Amino acid sequence: MEQVTWPLVAGLGGLAALDSLNPATLVAVTLILLGSRRNPVADTLGFVAGAFLTVLSVGVMVYLGADAATDGVANGLVWVRRGAFGFAAAVVLVSAIQALGPRRRRELVLPSWFNPGTAAGLGVLMTGADLPNAFPYFIAIERLVSADVGAPVALALLAAYAVIYCLPCLVLLAIGLRGGPVTRHLRRLHDRFGTEADIPASKVRAAGLAALAAGLAAVAVTA
Template sequence: MSAGLLLAIAGLAALDSLNPATTGAVVLVLLLPVRRPVASALSFVAGAYLTVLLLGVVVFLAADAAAESVTGGLVWVRRVAFGLAALILLVTAVRRLWPRHRAAVTLPSWFSPLTAVPLGALVTGVDLPNAFPYFIAIERLVSAGVEPLPGLAVLAGYALVYCLPCLVLLAVGRFYGDRVRRRLQPLYDRVGGAKDLPRSIPAALGLTALAGVLAAVAVTS
């Protein structure tokens, strides 16, 4: 496994970690009067981590098996990975053509350290269809012929990088308390609060262009 491959996958994981769903929930835990906030947030992140890792393991092993057992299987793994990523971006681009209302992200009344694990898994699972970098990273592993054991280790690291912003945010909030909470409120209002989102033609065009690049990679594989 080359250093270049690891750096590329680390970059994809860093891009994938910039998602508002999981991070927004940790912000809520720090802002709201939650019982045992640190333990609850850690449990939430643990649920997110396990979900990302489990999905990666299933997709990686299935893709690896397909690449080995089907004639031209590696080509089809690449086509599916990049085609799916292109489709996700295209759907996102279409959504930016219409204004929509985003409901506020809130925590249920039953949120606790025990229930935070399945809630973290649910929130992350719902957001995973947008995680197109993950599918590309798995395709890179399969294309490079990485063996299952080191491949699973890389996926475990990917899931950790995915959760890293949440862990950093939690650590900073734990040690700096009220000062961090004052700074987090505007962040929550921006990424987690109720908001009317206007349409954005430039964003839609940019996403469409990127989807076209990924689709071209899929078609020419």
């Protein structure tokens, strides 16, 4: 078992900060802040709690599974890494194919029964659905397994990762409650991503996503 090093901690922190800049999560927080009919603070905190628990629990399961694979299978970590990048490549490729055709985006509207509990459930669903695209997340877990710091330390670092992941949402909540120009910017963000709209086909976007998928597939094959 090795000791925790500052480069490892700094690397994990950087990956978590990159992972935290998640458009879907930030738009959801904006929608809750602007659309909650009863208690926007409690509803937003419920959403953040759901996101935190999802990132932490999935991270723990993936870490423990990867750690067991490295102990029980020759070159197990290599296959865990290849599986993560291969799955990510498949998800991005599906997005590239979808970009070739037009689609209708539905308006995001909070129902009357929306409350902190259902907000937490929404946080779980949205975060869980987006995790396959969270490349920094799997890289961080791979680094933890490679570092061999031991399960207790690794789980503590995963918890810190989940906290950093949620920080932009909490900052957005604090800023949004102040009102003024910031609220107007949040309203524009909501109008840009949360309203009903026709999304046209884009060969440029599809080509970019296809190139990204090819790059991830190459990493999966050569990892």
